[in-house]
Amino acid sequence: MAADATTFTPLVLSDRINAMQESQTIAMAKKARALAAEGVDVISLSFGEPDFQTPQYIKDAAKQALDEGYTFYTPVPGYPELRQAICDKFERDNQLSYKPENIVVSTGAKQALANAVLALVNPGDEVIVFAPYWVSYEEMVKLAGGTTVQLMGTLENDFKVTAQELEAAITPRTRLVMYSSPCNPTGSVFSRQELGAIAEVVARNPHVHVLADEIYEYINFVGEHASLAQFAAVKDQVITVNGFSKGYAMTGWRIGYLAARKEIAAACEKLQSQITSATCSITQRAALAALQGGRSSADVMVEAYRRRRDMVLELVQDIPGFRTATPSGAFYIFPDVTGYFGKTTPTGETISSAADLAMFMLNDAHVAAVDGGAFGAPNCIRFSTAAADEKLREAFLRIKTSLAKLR
Ligand SMILES: Cc1ncc(COP(=O)(O)O)c(C=O)c1O
Known part of the structure; x- marks a missing residue:
């Protein structure tokens, strides 16, 4: 059988590109999209994107x-x-x-x-x-x-x-x-x-x-x-x-x-x-x-972001093991989650990092967030608050239920 030329062509990418990591925020969004494509009701809080339309x-x-x-x-x-x-x-x-x-x-x-x-x-x-x-x-x-x-x-x-x-x-x-x-x-x-x-x-x-x-x-x-x-x-x-x-x-x-x-x-x-x-x-x-x-169009959005920040901070207070500062700007919360390290999931896996916890939340609560390692802070997880109020409320209630399963 004739060899397929492409099979044997060695592919050499540059050292520059081999040394580069894919953006973790984009990678997490991709995983969330893949789960959603399988029919799972995923709430994605991974992307840093306003959920508002551009003003008319x-x-x-x-x-x-x-x-x-x-x-x-x-x-x-x-x-x-x-x-x-x-x-x-x-x-x-x-x-x-x-x-x-x-x-x-x-x-x-x-x-x-x-x-x-x-x-x-x-x-x-x-x-x-x-x-x-x-x-x-x-x-x-x-x-x-x-x-x-x-x-x-x-x-x-x-x-x-x-x-x-x-x-x-x-x-x-x-x-x-x-x-x-x-x-x-x-x-x-x-x-x-x-x-x-x-x-x-x-x-x-x-x-x-x-x-x-x-x-x-x-x-x-x-x-x-x-x-x-x-x-x-x-x-x-x-x-x-x-x-x-x-x-x-x-x-x-x-x-x-x-x-x-x-x-x-x-x-x-x-x-x-x-x-x-x-x-x-x-x-x-x-x-x-x-x-x-x-x-002035930004001012309207900022009021919504402030309201959501306050709402999320209140919901997070109800989640033991999340320690968070009060954000003064942008649209994220970034809790320290070390309180969960060493705990075990219902399927027997140990949570040893924020990345493990983010993965558990995606698989169990169907909420996507980005582990802080991507931002140089491996003890934290980033949640975007640029989502509709009901989605945020539902996401943090789901997270609370899932985290309570960790022993
Ligand atoms: C801190 C920071 N700088 C820069 C950017 C890039 O913004 P742009 O969409 O204008 O490229 C972002 C987008 O998430 C950001 O969060």
Whole structure:
């Protein structure tokens, strides 16, 4: 029988891709979808996605853009009028003054983050990541050949790394510091005072840049959003990343941006020009309308997120062994679940990690959540609260019933 040529063709993937992990949040969502396809009634609290539709005025702007013929390549860093509107947003919301040359619009905040990491980090450089951190930070640093140094916040300190801890971790090889505030997965929010102390440390270390991920800026229950770039002494060292996915419920549209000193912005533009070019023209026109419409549509969603956070915190109080901080922003709760380690399931398996517990909850309660290992916090589990009230209530009641079966 003739050999099938494809059977014998050796497949060699790059070391770079072999070293990379699949996003755990996406992996968990896939498992939940597979169970649902078998007919199981799964409640998925694994994805970081608003359950709201994009506001109508933004959708209308996209339709209008199509009708007006916005179907061509745009400048790589985005339409000038969109970059100007982003500057106006920084002025209005953050009292930060930027010019369009400081702004690069990308295919999601995710690409903005990746652009900055790849533009700044050399192989062998250290990148300090405040943990728990958003899943993709570590893999982006790996892709650039850098090494992450994790600084772990504690539940007792609302998962916030302090300026002193940062100072102690900086070495001559530190190139970048990365964090999100409001934070995914913990929901903690740095205060102006805390950022002020961090700014002092950063100013003393001019070889260090900071990637401040502010994608959850609008989803803030404590009121004031502070930006590290607001501290004049470090503004040139800070790259601020933001986007439309969370505040304007525009995850599928794929648009985010960064603001940085013009040399860094130009480097990100160069990188983007060789990989993806600009993001979609229609999306950019919709984003322009989103900004021109202000933030009142976000305020409505934030009220819902706050209500759900409060409801979930109350439901969680009823679950022994879940220890959780009160999130100040974003739409997650991130309980420490070590109280369940060492317990046995009805089928005789021992729970020895948050990953085991997340798997037990998926199989027994049919609730999908992501184990904290994906965020550098293997004692915790992340639940998204961006789901309808009834779904959240039902999910935590199911979890309570299932966890009571552990001995
Ligand atoms: C902290 C954080 N940064 C960045 C992103 C990426 O957002 P985008 O959809 O704009 O790529 C997310 C999305 O989940 C996030 O949670």
